[in-house]
Amino acid sequence: MSAPERFLERLTQRRADDPSWVAARRQAGAARFEAMGFPTRRDEAWKYTDVRRIAEGDFALATDATFDGAHFEAQRLDIDAYRLVLVDGLFSAELSELEGLPDGVQVEALSQAVSANHEAVGGALGRLAGVDFSPFTALNTAFADEGAIVRLAPGVVVDKPIYVLLLSRAGGQAVMSHPRVLIEAGARSEATVIEHYSGEPEAANFTNVVTEVLLDRGAIINHYKLQEAALTDLHVASIHVDQSRDSRFNSYNLNLGGALVRTDLVTDLNGEGAEAAYNGLFFVQGRQHVDNHTLVNHNSPRTFSNENYKGVLDDRAHGVFNGKVFVKQDAQQIEAYQNNANLLLSDRAEIDTKPELVIYADDVKCSHGATTGQLDEDAVYALRSRGIDEPMARALLTLAFVGEVMDKVRLNVIAERVERAVAGRLPERFNLADLVETAEAIQEA
Amino acid sequence: MLEVKDLHVTVEDKAILKGLNLTINAGEIHAIMGPNGAGKSTLSAVIAGKDGYEVTQGTILFEGQDVLEMEIEERARAGLLLGFQYPIEIPGVKNIYLLKAALNAQRAARGEGEIPAPEFMKLVREKSAEMKLDPSFLQRAVNEGFSGGEKKRNEILQMLVLQPKLAMLDEIDSGLDIDAMKVVASGVNSLRSADRAILLVTHYQRLLNHIEPDRVHVLVDGRIVKSGDKELALELEARGYDWVLEESAA
CATH class of the missing domain: 1.20.1180 (Udp N-acetylglucosamine O-acyltransferase; Domain 2)
Known part of the structure; x- marks a missing residue:
């Protein structure tokens, strides 16, 4: 049995009563994943990141969402927020706190949306993260039956952060989870959404998350991804953002944990005045491997992006930064700034950094740079x-x-x-x- | 306290100090004056252990210890501190981090435990107020975006917190307006005590109106050519350096 077949076999553990729109998505994802297989280092996008540790792993699906109370208190952020908790990919109503959501704010588990057969959710899911994006996106699509759905009505400014906590457990059979996060921000709405990956220190699971963020005109989303998984955890994520006119997306991609971590962050600036800020940090040691691939597509004139990623690498850790800014031919008067600075604390730590600008317009302000050095x-x-x-x-x-x-x-x-x-x-x-x-x-x- | 004997120093093979002798006793304030390029800054930099200076001859003893055998941080912990002419910006390192880490390093070297947090907070707030620095300064990165005067006051704040036995101040008056000068001078004067000493390196006499020296030395071409009391500084102010040069050449 091939690795993709072995992974897909686990699908039979899942319930068969999905609504048809869910079942169709699953089949499309599974078929695409099977056709693509796991990426290898011959694929340009995976040149520096070897995923054999995932492909050769044996991961079950979690069957319950219990989590040690003391660990939970130690791991969670002490923050006044609307909280939705997943444990190894399963929703925990017990640990979540979603009472008192203001009017016009929907925060619920994906399973709840599916049970209620919210077709609007079905229509939005997968719109940005197509199964062709990467084998992992396809794999996620095949499996995703849990996650967080955040929908904001036009004009709503959410009073507290929306906090999605994804916990990974240690002990027993390693598990995989394929959570899905969907954020749909109506016109001029505003919210802070935190994705926080944490768990028990010895956890050695595989998390494969896909996040989609749609910002309507003038919407503002502050998106935090705080990745503090166990140093034995495997973590693959892709974040797909679509921005309309005058919207603003502030990303904070903070990576501290994980044995093998890959994050893709893609933003499409589709309306004039749209603005994206990418703030990134990775701090790795031991033999940790962290790979950040970012892409900003300036599809419209007068759009703005500003990216600043910093890496600190110790011991024999390996970092990858691949940041690409793409400017379409008619996207005039855009501004795009990109910087990646890395600090090597050890002679054996390694960073592969590649900032890229691809510009087809002629009236633009762009800069990019990468520095790697010592103190x-x-x-x-x-x-x-x-x-x-x-x-x-x-x-x-x-x-x-x-x-x-x-x-x-x-x-x-x-x-x-x-x-x-x-x-x-x-x-x-x-x-x-x-x-x-x-x-x-x-x-x- | 400090005994410099026959000190010869070269920088990139160029001789800067050529047989300098200087003795500073506890309780004294010494001022080193002299024309540009005479080697004034080199002397304090060598004592503090800055890179790039090669001692080819001579000794420096601090309380009987051979300074040239000590690491930079050991010198500071022993009580030798240099206030820089051009304080270095350290982006991202908060003043409060520097002060606490430095104070605890000094205490550890004396075999004392770390300073309790409330005591430390009281100390730095008091000393900041003395230097007319708002407490928000403590949260700012060391010297980053500070004005010239703020940088100099910050150097003195470090001295007030770390209480060196020998404070060396290199052109601490440069770039200061008269109000900032008074604040800096009062900080320096508050360091004055029977068991401490201060070495001022300055080009101008005006600082010495505010900090009264016990001894004034004129450094010319790598040697101290004339020493006197505070009246010498006034004479230099009035007559310039030429007469000293002529006298020493004679």
Whole structure:
């Protein structure tokens, strides 16, 4: 049996009572996945990322959504939000908190939408993330029967963040999950949506998520993806964004966890005045592998994009950044800025970075660049001259490097979490958690 | 406290200091003056351990210890601090991080535990107020986007928190307006005590109106050619350096 067949065989575990629109999607996804198979490093888009660990794995589907209470409290963000929780891909009503949603705001599990046979949801799903995008998108389409549906009526500004927490469990048979996130923002609506991947420390599961975000005229979505999966977890994600006129999409793609992580982020700027900001951070160590592929399509005139990705790599970690900006011929007077800066903390860490600009219009403002380097030695000296030893000086500067992206993060609870994680994950003698706490305390005083 | 003997220093094979002798005792303030290019900044940089300076001859002893054998951070922890003429911007490193890490490093070197958070917070708030720096400064990245005056006040803030035994201040008055100068001078004066010493490197006499030195030295072409009390600074202000050059050539 081939690897795709082996994966698809698990489909028989799934219920047979899907509405017809769901069944048709599944079949299309399965057929496409079987035809494509898993990507190999001969595929340009997967040149630096070997997915054999996924293809050769044996992943069941979870059958229940129980999660240890203490772990849950430790993992979840301490934030006042509308919360929807999935455990190994299954919806947990018990851990979710969706009471009090304002009028015009729909947040529900995909299974609830399917049960209610919400055909509007069916019409939106897959509109952006076609099964041809990648074998993983096809695989997700074949399996996806759970996820989060967020729909905002025109003009609604959601008072609290919408927090989707996806947890991965440890122990027993490794499982796979194929969650689907759909965000449909009506004209001039506004919301912050958090996708948070976390779980038990020894979890070794495979998560394959697809997110679609549709922004109508003037809508604003702040999208946080905080990926703190276990260092043994496998994680593949694609995020597809479609922006109408004057809409704004702010992405914060923050990667700390995972053994093998691949994220594709694609935005289509389809209306004048549409604006996308991509803020990215990856901090990897050990033998972690993280691959970010981003694409911005400037399809309309006077559209704007600004991308800033930072990577910190230690030990034998491997990072990949492939950022592409595409400007259509009649997309005049656009502005596109892209930057990727990486910091290597070890001689054996590796980064493959490729910023690309493809421009067919002639009246544009574009810039791109990539830098990879070590820490600023003048700054190291300045700190040492105050009595701070060299390892500590380097730790402070690493935290500072990360801080440049974190300063853009408007949710303090996430900024602090990432800062603490970075501080705490530096070698022990570099541990700056205490400093971060003092700084927070003095600010609050 | 500090004993510099027959110090010869080269930078990129060019001799800058050519046999400098200087003794500073606890409780004293010394000022080093001299024309541009005389080697004033080199002296404090070598004592602080900055890269790029080669000591070809001579010794520097600080409280009997051989400074040239110490790492940069060891010198600072022992109580030798240099306030920079051009403070370095450290993007992203908050002032508060630097101050706490530096203070705790110094305490650890003395075998003391870390400073308790409330005590630290009280200390830095007090010292910031003395330097007329808003507490929000503590959250800002070290020197990033600071005005010239703010950078200099920040150097002194570090001194006030770290309480060095020997504070060396390189052209701390450059780029300061008169109000900032007064704030900086009062900070420096508050460091003055019987068991500490201060070394001022300055081109102009005006700083010495605010910080009264015990000894003034004129550094010319890599050597101290004349030493005196504060009256010497006034004389230099009035007459320039030429007469000292002529006197020393004679």
